[in-house]
Amino acid sequence: MFVVTVTYTAPLEHVDPWRPAHGDWLNHLMSRRLLLMAGRQVPLVGGVYLVPRMPADELDRLLATDPYVVHGVARHTVVECTPLLVAAGLEGLKSQE
Template sequence: MFVITVTYTAPLDEVDQWRPAHGDWLNQLISRRLLLVAGRQVPLVGGVYLVPQMPAEELDRLLATDPYVLAGVATHSVVEFTPLLVAAGLEALKSLE
């Protein structure tokens, strides 16, 4: 599993013009279960995604299609981890490895 942090590299007014396309991109990935969770950082300097296990090359290709990245207004940082302990009701996260 992966935690992805998104960091804006441009002022928010530049990022905002790409927000609708980025939101569509996120919704498509969630509908395909290639993305489990997405949200904004607080304060709003970027975002955070939770992504199920996949080959690193596939993840790189996927992240390269982010409209924010294509527009040059954000970058991604990837941390891979293995979920070992989960809260009750979230046991399925452990089987996504």
């Protein structure tokens, strides 16, 4: 599993025009279960995604298609983790290793 942080590299007035395309991109990934959660950082300096396990190079290719990245207004930082403890109802997130 991966935790991805998004950091804006441009002022919000340069990010905002790409927000609709970015939202469509997120919704498309959610519909394919390639993204489990997406949310805004507080304060609004970027976002956070929770991504299921996949090959790291596949994740890199996927993140490169983010409209924010394509248009040079954000960058991603990826942390891989192995879920060992989860709340009731979220057992599907636990590592099967």
